[in-house]
Amino acid sequence: MAAPTPRSTELDPTYNARHLLVLEGLEAVRKRPGMYIGSTDSRGLMHCLWEIIDNAVDEALAGHGDRIDVVLHKDGSVEVKDRARGIPVDIEPKTKLSGVEVVFTKLHAGGKFGGGSYNASGGLHGVGASVVNALSARLDVEVDRGGTVWTTSFRRGVAGEFDGEGAVAGFTPAKGLRKAGRARKGVTGTRIRYWADRQIFTRDAAFNYDELVTRARQTSFLVPGLELVIRDERGDEVTEESFKHDGGISEFCEFLATDQKVTEVIRLTGTGNFTETVPMLDDAGHMTPTDVERDLEVDIAVRWGDGYETEVRSFVNIVATPKGGTHVAGFERALSKSFTNALDGTRLLKSGEEIIKDDVLEGLTSVVTVRLAEPQFDGQTKEVLGTPAASRIVAKVVQKELEAFLTSTKREHKAQARAVLEKVVAASRTRVAARQHRELQRRKTALESSALPAKLADCRS
CATH class of the missing domain: 3.30.565.10 (Histidine kinase-like ATPase, C-terminal domain)
Incomplete structure (x- = not known):
């Protein structure tokens, strides 16, 4: 019986217009x-x-x-x-x-x-x-x-x-x-x-x-x-x-929180505008780059509790952005800056101490929402906001509103502001102490694993 002819695996060397497939409509x-x-x-x-x-x-x-x-x-x-x-x-x-x-x-x-x-x-x-x-x-x-x-x-x-x-x-x-x-x-x-x-x-x-x-x-x-x-x-x-x-996002924030509250829900609201260049059809039917004025509304609810977990939900025009985006980046940047500025006027933070974003996020529950016309998303699934101006506008609104709360002299705000500032400072010190402990353990482990002469053995402790 004759052996079967092997199938050719060579590609067609020609490449011309007949190889192109045009998909119409849907x-x-x-x-x-x-x-x-x-x-x-x-x-x-x-x-x-x-x-x-x-x-x-x-x-x-x-x-x-x-x-x-x-x-x-x-x-x-x-x-x-x-x-x-x-x-x-x-x-x-x-x-x-x-x-x-x-x-x-x-x-x-x-x-x-x-x-x-x-x-x-x-x-x-x-x-x-x-x-x-x-x-x-x-x-x-x-x-x-x-x-x-x-x-x-x-x-x-x-x-x-x-x-x-x-x-x-x-x-x-x-x-x-x-x-x-x-x-x-x-x-x-x-x-x-x-x-x-x-x-x-x-x-x-x-x-x-x-x-x-x-x-x-x-x-x-x-x-x-x-x-x-x-x-x-x-x-x-x-x-x-x-x-x-x-109750809107204030009620949502309370629903998401699972710990005992340190502050009530705080609303941070404001607006900003920016100029965006977009292609638009002119009278001749051609696409022409045109500068368009956009308004962006910011509405954020934040609440600190005595827990350690962070819950941040973000939305653009009610569409959830689980992977964040420019609005969340602006929000988190403004958080750190607001607390740093507020602590400068107090004696809570000692010389040489500093706070970082993680200290502020500890125990935070927040709902971040922005509304604007024609936002830029990364892909049709809309999981990440890409509008560049959102970062700047959100950061400006959050810093202004949050600093006003943290430095407020009103009785209903002053006690809560003091409590959350103390919580953030305590988180900072705990973080530094934990890092120092890890470094000490690392050095101790390195010494114990090294081969020292017998006469230096007692120097390990």
Whole structure:
């Protein structure tokens, strides 16, 4: 029997235009989903849900809507309902599509690019809803607007109509919105239900109820007056929880703290502005670098306790930034400087002693929030704020407000300020003593391990 011919492992030496692949519209999302949602496991599945929820929260931030419902259905789908203005249903002039179709089928399209609809928002890249649509086997939208209920559906990003329930129902492509009935007078809002595409997501990817509840609670603190209702219908028994907090980040700070308080919650608030150069379309359709004036609002809650752990939560327009960014860098820099300046006028710190950031962070619980239009994030997952000016503005606000508290002569502030200054000085001395102890142990270990002559053995101690 003749030996099999070995397969050639050589690459095609030619390289020309026919080797190039052009991905149109939402094809790029399905081809490389990790670029948009980070991964295709449970983490990516939850990220898609955050995108839809954050759009509803942005409406509440803009003053529209006071309730958001999230329902995890038995069939694996998830539904998000709000009572806001409703996605626009009129025709967008450039694409000749309805506002709903633009939002769900066009990347980098939406109302958060400086059009005046949102002063501050969690979504800014204009890819959230369209990415979720592209990665869904089925997505249904209902919009109450202008006294009419408008509806449409999508299959993997393509608009059309299903002939039954669920993601496996028959589908006919079709453009445009359909009238589904009349909305009650004065009622507006949006309902989105989608089935994640199992061709994209891993088999074990699932919505995490506990993570969803934690995020809902967090958001209710960040947007006072907004009610978020989470309902899980997947198990034998239906589970439902509701969150609404009018106390804002002060209440959030108290919720996060686990130790006995040394100070009450202190609010550090202020604003700043900066100039940012951004490319903008001119009348001829060309991108021109343009200087734009931006406002940045700073609102921070801090509280010191008698514990040793540090808890710092940071947010930009209600979007959590777990890996920090320029706003957190400015906050931490100002903390050290404020305490150093405040201690200069006291006798608490002896000559030669100094405090560092870790001394101030010990026992600190804080919630750092900033609001600005079109923030710069590192990537679509928005875990790190990159806007350079945020560091300077946050540091300035924190230093001014915190120093005023630490040096206040008001009775209600003076005792707390003294207590936290003493705590920070004590932390500094403990740190120095611990370092000296380690150095002594290191030297002792080095001597004991060295080979000394017998007549010098007694000199080791």
